[in-house]
Amino acid sequence: MNFVYKTENRCQVHCKAILSGACGRMGTKILAAAAQTDDIRIVAAIGRSGSDCIGKELAGGIVVQDALVPSLAGDEILIEFSTPQATMDHLKIAVASRIPVLIGTTGLSAAQTALISQAAQSIPVLVSHNYGIGMNAFWEILKVATRYLGHDYDIEVIEFHANNKPDVPSGTGGTIARIIAEERGDALEDVIRYGRDKNTANTRKPKEIGMHSLRAGSYRSDHTVIFAGNGERLEFTHREEDSSIIARGVLWGLRFLNGRAPGLYSMGDVLKYVPGTN
Ligand SMILES: NC(=O)c1ccc[n+]([C@@H]2O[C@H](COP(=O)([O-])OP(=O)(O)OC[C@H]3O[C@@H](n4cnc5c(N)ncnc54)[C@H](OP(=O)(O)O)[C@@H]3O)[C@@H](O)[C@H]2O)c1
CATH class of the missing domain: 3.30.360.10 (Dihydrodipicolinate Reductase; domain 2)
Structure with missing residues (x-):
């Protein structure tokens, strides 16, 4: 039996997300977790250029792309569970498109971490080494x-x-x-x-x-x-017991980032978040 969190159903506004690292272990879990919600929709999936998963159709009919192209509306949130290099490349595009970013990728260097802080001056960025x-x-x-x-x-x-x-x-x-x-x-x-x-x-x-x-x-x-x-x-x-708890935390992070002002945020901020208080 699945344990249902009493606070699970707390997103007031619909949320669209682009998933980078979609074919990886965590990407697969996040896609599955999002599919079980009625407020979060993964609208695009990104994989490594040249990888076997490019062109593959994932659950929900999303086809894996090899490049990040935010919509003209710029109303998505980018999720990064990929590699440090891909994360930094995509972060530049996110800044140019003014879209929020949720970063789960680990192994970032001090210089890359400093660039993330810099990006957070113009867009909302949530970073955590553990989204549980x-x-x-x-x-x-x-x-x-x-x-x-x-x-x-x-x-x-x-x-x-x-x-x-x-x-x-x-x-x-x-x-x-x-x-x-x-x-x-x-x-x-x-x-x-x-x-x-x-x-x-x-x-x-x-x-x-x-x-x-x-x-x-x-x-x-x-x-x-x-x-x-x-x-x-x-x-x-x-x-x-199960790494899908990380994906659940990512969903909480998306709900927190939706409509938020630029800044660098942590899961500590997400835990304190009360819906409707953005
Ligand atoms: N913060 C947290 O709570 C948390 C929890 C678990 C894991 N992580 C971190 O999240 C990252 C992913 O973990 P994972 O276990 O899912 O690893 P994984 O299974 O290796 O998945 C990473 C995915 O990223 C893809 N990728 C590589 N370059 C890319 C690019 N340019 N654009 C888009 N996708 C690209 C890889 O494709 P190829 O395989 O084709 O190269 C792979 O499918 C790691 O840094 C890991 O340490 C964080």
Whole structure:
């Protein structure tokens, strides 16, 4: 049985979107999630030029194109779940066409991130490394826990992913550690410690955040943060059962971006959004 969110049906205005990276894993999930709504319509799909999926007809009769061409009305929102280069190329077109952009692509360089901030001066741009609603709420909860406990309790982060995930730590694990460090006014690189090694000193440094990466089996992902004090310990865990939760967060992001003023937005802004208050 599908769980239905009580806040799901909250878009007041119809929303059209162009999906870049439409044939990829996330593109496919977003297309399927949008098809289940009655307020969001994917009106165009973009793939990599030369890829087998160009010309393919996707669900809903949309044919995959190899170039981004916003309509003359300019009333779409661009969704990017592609590559950093494609995202930056498309961002220029979005700025020229004055259309909002929702960016999910990860692995962007500092220079590319700076260009996105620049673009956000003329168009609305929403960027998140993790569009999961639960994970974004988890980050907010960790800020509060860090405020109460972060100066006195030892903090360890454990991220668990499938055995074929190459990046260590996970982008989300890194974000969790950064949020905790920032909440305490520290630079992440001064306080982070990756794993423990029998050949190095293992006593904790002051304010250390231990980061532990587990890679095993086919499990999707768990992130746990432990706050351990003298005689007690609090553990906060987020478990991801299905990546379609990311697509659901993208739909929330589209509803938030629709009709919004230029600016750089995060999923934190989306979580606080109350419909009709643009
Ligand atoms: N923010 C989040 O919550 C979140 C969650 C999951 C994933 N991601 C990120 O989203 C991105 C996509 O993830 P994924 O798992 O869907 O990867 P994927 O399966 O590799 O999909 C990426 C798609 O982009 C296509 N592409 C390449 N160049 C393009 C271009 N110029 N124009 C349009 N499409 C182009 C690729 O085509 P070819 O395969 O033909 O090259 C592929 O179909 C990654 O950066 C990933 O890390 C973010």
